[in-house]
Amino acid sequence: MGMFDGIAGFGVTFSTMFRKVVTEDYPRVKKVTAPRYHGRHQLNRHPDGLEKCVGCELCAWACPADAIYVEGGDNTDEERYSPGERYGSIYQINYLRCIGCGLCIEACPTRSLTMTNEYELADDDRQDLIYDKDRLLAPLLPGMEQPPHPMRLGENEQDYYVQGPEMARRSDVQDAVREEIQMTPEASR
Amino acid sequence: MTAASEKAPEKPSEQDDLPPVPHGHVRLTIDDRVVDAPQGELLIRTCERLGIVVPRFCDHPLLDPAGACRQCLVEVEMGGRKMPKPQASCTMTVAQDMVVNTQMTSAVADKAQQGVMELLLINHPLDCPICDKGGECPLQNQAMSSGRAESRFVEEKRTFAKPLPISDEVLLDRERCVLCQRCTRFSRQIAGDQFIELLERGAHQQIGTEETAFGEGEDFQSYFSGNTIQICPVGALTSASYRFRSRPFDLVSTPGVSEHDSSGAAVRRDWRRGAVTRVLAGEDPDVNEEWIDDKTRFAFRYAQSTTRITRPLVRGDDGELHETSWTDALEHAATALLAARDGTGPAALDADGEPPGEPKRGVGVLPGGRLTIEDAYAYAKFARVALRTNDIDARARAHSGEELDFLAAHVAGTGLGVTYADLESAPAVLTVALEVEEEAPVVFLRLRKAARTGTAVHHLGQWSSPAVVKTGGRLVRSAPGREPEALATLPDDVAAALATPGAVVLVGERAAEVPGLYAAVSDLVGRTGARVAWVPRRAGERGAVDAGALPTLLPGGRPLDDVARAQLASSWGLADETALPATPGRDGAAILRAAASGELAGLVVGGVELADLPDPVLARAALREADVVVSLEQVASEVTQYADVVLPVAPVINKSGTFRNWEGRDRRFATTIDPSGGSSGRVGGTAAITLPDCRVLDTLAVEMDVDLFTQTPEVAAAELGHLGAGRPTEIGPVRGPDGSGDADGDTAAGTDGSLRLASWRQLLDGGALLIDEPELAGTARPPKIRLSTVTARRLGLVEDAMAGLEGPRGSLHLPVELADLPDDVVWAPARVPQPGGGVVTLAGLGLTHGGPARLTGGTTTDGSSA
């Protein structure tokens, strides 16, 4: 036993003092995620504000954790939420169950469902962790109009899908999916 | 298929060791397996038996082969020579020494099937995500199994406007249709309703109705239209009420039994989150095959109706009903019923100013005709043991003492009698007081099937109604009210046909409306040897007869004699037969008369609609006069307004039980949605736990110090089964009315402008279980007044003119249609729903079948002034 044995252990402590700190200063400083991080879902809109979701339940079908609940609804000329015949009238994701696997995103035939980078999904109330359409729908960007309203970008739903990619490239129309990839990291800071 | 044939022959020489081909069979080879098949069998069926699934769209085992879709192509070799092209296995019958190669073993067949699939998909939209068939679609499945992964079609697809409603209930999407013609073949062959047809040619070929083709005309007016939705192999025909409601993987499917009629049809109820989303036809070859009527299919939302009663109600001192606890409600009901039974109620004690007279005493029971046999049994036992009376009558409709005789002689405790299969094989059938399509639609389908294979169907009625026409039937015309004479003097050939072995007479509950008709039927079957079956309208009627919910019959068809009562007393754990009432009870009308006149002190009422009773005015008076009215109901009804205590009971989806159908067949069903299971049993968003009638009555009886032992349907069924049938060996004759002919029989119709009325109920006429079904109500047949041309001319009426049917208590205005009625007879539906809600019944107007009626013309208003 040497005489420095008693303080030798502090060597580790002292040397660590001069290393780079790994502690996150969360929540004061929020971590920027990888761009494709699987965060909270978003139900996107067409450039005129109509919902992309058609209530097909394919996302619910794909979900391995049974976290999604969807009920379809019938669009009418007076009350239209999406182009075409059908829309998602009830849409819920239960974040107590969701495992963030992203299979629902793969399943969605309309690119309605995507994931944002938002990861703050904790709460002290189980009920509040069931997200409804009000919290899942993408925000209305400039030029978008709150549904229900008639189709503004074409005669029928074909026009929305066939001309969609072209419209997304135009500068005067907003595309939520494109926006969200660029915006979210900064926005969540 | 013989056992030996199941083995695949390894070497050709082994074939020689096979047993000889059974008589009437042929031996062929399918996918290298030798199989014996009955002559005339379709190849596709033989493949099925071998477990080889040939893809198909148009083929349906219950429809005639069509060969319309060409998806089922297989390679066939006959006499050692290959047929030049693949053949449709759904139209080709088996033949001796045929060699068949399906897609499993033949590249040619596989390629042919892929080609057909590609062709079908050329104009098929990419609709799966928004298509109601998605997830249970034969086209989706078979495109995966027999289609190509890549489409070569890059051109624009043909489009149609969609969806196109072809009736209020059925929506057509022409883009998705694969032109298999299952729907048109069903309508033509099974239902006999030729309202949909294949129209146009080439790429524009489409299904349509007169309305879709010409912009006006008839739409898909069929009571069986829902079956086309179910058998359409794609999402071309969808249901308006199920539109976008859910996906097959969301649904729990529970087998059940139709609660809407006495057919006992098997159904499948699909439900989600405590609510039924759709009802489909179940498969039962002995009963409904695979078909049900639209009422059974589409009327199920009553269980989720906002008018459902979910908590017990007791009428307070303020005269209003208040929600209360079960304990409180049962205590109230028990105390009041005991006082009423023993004549110690307030009215009897309170003789203030009035001479004491006879105290009100006794309680009458009106269980209604929609009960399971277990519930009916609980009512029967409750009346006898707890209320000590035989005053119980489940017949919430026109009824008579003659009917009781008939039921005792021909129905009660007879077990399984005439069956659907017997109808199919019968040489001749006569329907009496039964409009099969309106009153027993599943029986109608079987009669039509029978008629297509040679059964002679005769109808005793007034005019060539759709049922007569569609069963290829012969109308034995009789003036309304004169049916007994018509039966006594049947044309010789009809009488002779009924005398052939296997002939059947079907008699409906409406026979009670004509005095002497039940006696005449009984006489006729005695004379000809034909078998007789009683086909009531409601699901619970037959069970109620066998469970003893009638004033003169005890459970199992037992009469009220000492022997039967002693038997029952010992099984029920009572001292001896004196513990059971011996006097024959009052029938429904007499119970109401006694209650209205202050003889009876109380009434226990089940699911009864006052408007359906033969005298609704009397019924209202009875409920008003009775000291205590206890109502057991699912939804608020007119009875609720008079009830002192309302006890909620479970709808058919929330309980188990058995409906005994008209054949006498027990149709047991399990609980569809267990109301105690978490989020289930939702009624308008709130949980509702309701109990079956038998359980409620059992608990009520305990409050009255009596044990019924009917806590659950299973226990009740076991006890009833243990009792068994107890038909006496000597059964009395069916006594017709005293004297001959009815009183108003000869009021010389025609001389003073008065006519004779004929009527029956239509299938969709705003009944209690049809609430909240706007689409279904839209498919109802429009109510009309029917007259012969001669009578119409005499009254100055023309087709489509409005005419008013005048009764002592009001009138009913409907458009006129000319039909082949006897002169001076007018036909009108017995119950007509009104546009603004509510119904007008002929009984409510004081009119009866066979009785006099007056017609006024020229009115232009709709509805009634009743």
Ligand code: SF4
């Ligand atoms: S989010 Fe996509 S997959 Fe889910 S229901 Fe809507 S359209 Fe269908």
Ligand code: SF4
């Ligand atoms: S009919 Fe079948 S294949 Fe066609 S869109 Fe509907 S689900 Fe898809």
Ligand code: SF4
């Ligand atoms: S509508 Fe359906 S059942 Fe009728 S022909 Fe088309 S695919 Fe066949």
Ligand code: FES
């Ligand atoms: S199933 Fe054979 S042709 Fe359609």
